[in-house]
Amino acid sequence: MNFGFTIRDFEESDYPLLAAYDAAAYDDDLRPPExxxxxxxxxxxxxxxxxxxxxxxxxxxxxxxxxxSDWIDDPDRYWFQILVPRxxxxxxxxxxxxxxxxxxxARRHPSAVLSGMVESYEAHVRFLLDQGFVEIHRxxxxxxxxxxxxxxxxxxxxxxxxxxxxxxxxxxDLDEGDWPERLHPVYQRLVADQPAxxxxxxxxxxxxxxGVIGSPDFESSLWVxxxxxxDIVGLSQAAANSATPTLAYFGLTGxxxxxxxxxxxxxxxxxxxxILKDRGIVRIDxxxxxxxxxxRINLGLGFxxxxxxxxxERKL
Numbered sequence: 130m131n132f133g134f135t136i137r138d139f140e141e142s143d144y145p146l147l148a149a150y151d152a153a154a155y156d157d158d159l160r161p162p163e164x165x166x167x168x169x170x171x172x173x174x175x176x177x178x179x180x181x182x183x184x185x186x187x188x189x190x191x192x193x194x195x196x197x198s199d200w201i202d203d204p205d206r207y208w209f210q211i212l213v214p215r216x217x218x219x220x221x222x223x224x225x226x227x228x229x230x231x232x233x234x235a236r237r238h239p240s241a242v243l244s245g246m247v248e249s250y251e252a253h254v255r256f257l258l259d260q261g262f263v264e265i266h267r268x269x270x271x272x273x274x275x276x277x278x279x280x281x282x283x284x285x286x287x288x289x290x291x292x293x294x295x296x297x298x299x300x301x302d303l304d305e306g307d308w309p310e311r312l313h314p315v316y317q318r319l320v321a322d323q324p325a326x327x328x329x330x331x332x333x334x335x336x337x338x339x340g341v342i343g344s345p346d347f348e349s350s351l352w353v354x355x356x357x358x359x360d361i362v363g364l365s366q367a368a369a370n371s372a373t374p375t376l377a378y379f380g381l382t383g384x385x386x387x388x389x390x391x392x393x394x395x396x397x398x399x400x401x402x403x404i405l406k407d408r409g410i411v412r413i414d415x416x417x418x419x420x421x422x423x424x425r426i427n428l429g430l431g432f433x434x435x436x437x438x439x440x441x442e443r444k445l
Contacts (some may be wrong), residue, residue, distance in 0.1 A: 132133050133185065133224075134167070134183050134184065134185055134190070134222055135183070135184045135185070136181050136182075136183050136184075136193075136225075136226065137181060137182055137184065137228055138179075138180075138181060138182075138192075139152075139179075139180030139181055139182055139192070140182075141166075142178075143182055143192070144162035144163075144165050144166050144194060144274050145162045145182075145311075146182065146189060147162070147165055147192045148160055148161065148165055149163075149214075150192045150212040150213070150232060150246050151190065151192075151212050153212075153214035153215055153216070154212045154214060154215065154246070154250060154253070154352075155247055155250070156215065156247070156249065156393075157247075157414075158370060158372070158373060158414075159348075159370075160370075160372075161345070161370065161371045161372045163345045163371070164344065166344060167340075167345055171225055171339050171340040171343070172199050172346060173336070176196065176197035176199060177196045177197050177207075177237070178194065178195075178196030178197055178199075179195060179196050179233070179235065180192070180193070180194045181193050181194070181226070181229075182223050183225070183226055186264075188224055190213065190217055190338060191199055191212060191213045191214075191217075191222045191223075191226065191335060192211075192212045192297065193210060193211040193212065193213055193226045193230070193420075194208070194209075194210050195208060195209045195210070195230040195233070195234065195242075195387075195414070196208060197206060197302060198243070198330075199328045199330060200329055200330055200350070201243075201328075201329065201330055202323060202327070202328045202329060202330040202331070203240075203327055203328070204238055204239070205238070205329065206239040206241050206242075207234055207237075207239045207240065207241070207242050207243070208242075208243050208244070208299075208300075209227065209230050209242045209243065209244045210244055210245070211223050211226045212225065213253070215250065215252075217380045221393045222259075222435045223253070224256070227260060229426050230242070231415065231445075233326055234366075239443050239445050240444065240445060241441050241442075241443060241444045241445055242262075242442070242443045242445065243265075243441065244257055244262060244439060244440070244441050244443075245266075245438060245439060245440040245441060246438070246439065247270070247436045247437065247438050247439075248276070248436050248438075249436035249438055251258075251336045253312060257441045258441075260443065261443045262266045262441035262442060262443045263293070263441060263442060263443075264439055264440070264441055265326045265440055265441065265442045266326045266418070266439070266440035267418070267419045267437050267438070267439050268369075268370050268416045268417060268418055268419065268437060268438045268439075268440075269416065269417050269418075269419055269426050269434060269436040269437055270399070270414065270415070270416050270436060270438055271414070271415055271416075271417075271424070271428065271432035271435060272412060272413070272414045272432060272433050273402070273410055273412070273413050273415075273427075273430065273432045273433070274411065274412055274431075275377075275405055275406050275410045275412060275413055276406070276411050276422055277393055277401055277431065278402050278430070278431060279431065280399065280402065280403040280406065281299070281431070283395070283399040284385050286392055286395045287396045287399055287400060290355070290391070290393050290396040291396075294357065294358075295355050295357055295362070295388075295391075295393060295396075296355070296356045296357075296417055297350060297354070297355055297396060297397065297400050298353070298354060298356065299348040299350050299352060299353055299354075299404070300349035300350075300352040301311075301348075301356065302348040303354075307312045308335065308361075309334070309337075309342060309418070311361055312354065312364070313332075313337050313338075313362065313369060314336050315361050315363075316337065316341075316364065316381070317331045317332065317337075318385065319364070319381060319383035319384075319385075322383060322386070323381075323383075323418065323421075324420060324421055325417035325418070326440065328431070329399075333399060337443070344368075345371070346368040346369065346370075346371060347368070348368070348369065348402065351363060351366060351368060351369065351377075351401070351404065351405070352365075352366040352367075353365050353397050353400050353404070354389055354397075354403045354432075355368070355384065355388070355393050355396070355397055357388070358387060359414055362385045362387075362388045362393070363383060363384035363385060363388060363393045363397055364381065364382070364383065364397065365379070365381075365382040365394070365397035365398050365400075365401045366380045366381055366382070366401075367379050367380060367401055367405060367413065368380060369408075369410065374409075375409060375410055375411045375412070376410070376411070376412050376413070376414075377405055377410045377412070377413040378413065378415065379401075379413055379414070379415035380413065381395055382397060382398060382423060383423075384397075385411060393425055394423065395426050395429075395430075398426065398427075398430060399430070403433065414435070415427060415432065416438060439440065
């Protein structure tokens with residue numbers, strides 16, 4: 130079927146376009162192009178994955194991708210995304226690219242195709258629902274004005290944890306040269322514990338060092354760990370936005386199962402927010418699965434809800 134669009138392979142020079150279209154579709158801050166480039170460069174080459182640019186006469190109108198997700202451990206489930214800026218909602222490019230993706234994936238006999246979008250982009254959500262996708266996972270997005278955060282209001286959270294013999298420190302403060310080997314298994318356990326519709330694909334040490342620790346936005350001073358003696362039992366990490374250095378994003382925060390319900394997660398976040406405030410960060414965003422207790426912790430720290438991000442599935 131000819132929809133009047135041209136779908137071409139993604140090129141190195143397209144990363145700024147991808148970053149801009151992502152920000153426009155999500156109505157959010159720009160994720161720097163170097164992070165997109167790093168994601169693609171460190172993806173397991175054994176995974177099938179393709180990026181494209183969709184054009185009409187006059188230039189590009191969307192960026193799309195489909196293939197194996199590097200965070201789902203199921204070779205028969207594939208990810209699909211089409212990023213259309215909100216000022217171009219009326220065009221039919223989504224249908225064209227979805228058909229192109231399904232035709233391309235047909236010989237691989239996928240069991241399902243997954244996709245996602247913030248619920249506020251109603252035109253895109255309608256497209257997914259009209260195409261037979263159904264909701265399977267929801268994440269609450271929330272935002273904190275760090276300038277309004279008063280660390281002293283939460284000082285007892287840190288003191289309570291330290292009174293239990295738990296030490297909080299940044300990775301930059303650790304003297305031990307072997308912290309990557311000690312932190313990697315903890316990080317993977319915490320990833321595996323995150324509520325998700327599919328089992329996660331866990332990184333080997335080499336993959337983690339390259340993909341996570343080797344990311345352009347990794348800063349050891351923005352990773353706070355909780356330690357019981359020599360054992361790392363929890364962590365909270367953030368990343369500053371290199372495109373807008375006063376903005377940041379909370380990534381993984383978690384505590385080993387045997388140490389939960391002791392206030393450690395809250396203390397980790399308070400400690401890290403204090404560091405971010407001292408650094409001059411004015412705003413930070415984060416995301417939590419809708420039933421994850423971490424969301425309530427964030428609200429208690431002053432985070433304010435934003436539109437949810439929703440994952441959809443179309444079984445094939």
